[in-house]
Amino acid sequence: MKKKKADLKDLFELSEFFKFFGDSTRIRIIEFLRQGEQSVLAIANYLEMGQSAISHQLRILRMANLLTFRREGKTIYYRLDDEHVEKIFQLGLEHILHKRGK
Amino acid sequence: MKKKKADLKDLFELSEFFKFFGDSTRIRIIEFLRQGEQSVLAIANYLEMGQSAISHQLRILRMANLLTFRREGKTIYYRLDDEHVEKIFQLGLEHILHKRGK
């Protein structure tokens, strides 16, 4: 793995990127969407949280280009939109499971 | 890459883990330490921030077992203490550089 040089702007952006993963609601949304696309209500039910809270978080992930969506009638289906998201999620998960010897 | 099952506790811990990367000061510390161990003052000078602010952040990273340190006289040298930290940093960096077409 070659080390790439990162300037101040890169590092700021990098921390902003990781911030998206640093919230348990968003992490749980990402984990759920690893199975494939899901509607807003399906996500809210799965997480046992209000629709509004989920919509707010989806907005954040969508604006970060981590999610895309498609509309089908009244329903909007969200899906993961970045291979890196899966990879980073997976690597982080491996880390904590390994650290815990699971 | 095999998908591992994650329960609620795992996901909460995972988001806590990513939180460490989701702050520009901590990300800059991690980036600086990729070169090798550095003293607290060296870090503070490099980031152009106060010693106290750096100490507080080092404490957080140390308690998360992302850093270790050794003492040499009055000076304490910190270093990265986890291969995953490097990997995740690198993967995240590749992500944002790629997205920007850099």
Add this chain to the structure above:
DNA sequence: TTTATATATGAATGTTTATTCATATATTCA
């Protein structure tokens, strides 16, 4: 066109958290 359903969003609230300031601790040197 009224009603019902799915989603989005602005404002308010409460909580978390990064930094600063003042001070404490630890080590070295005179």
Add this chain to the structure above:
DNA sequence: TGAATATATGAATAAACATTCATATATAAA
């Protein structure tokens, strides 16, 4: 032992942010 240097830490402050509530928008169905 006293002064100087490196680091740590508690308390205070300010900024960021997640959730809730109320409401808006969009689509479909009656």
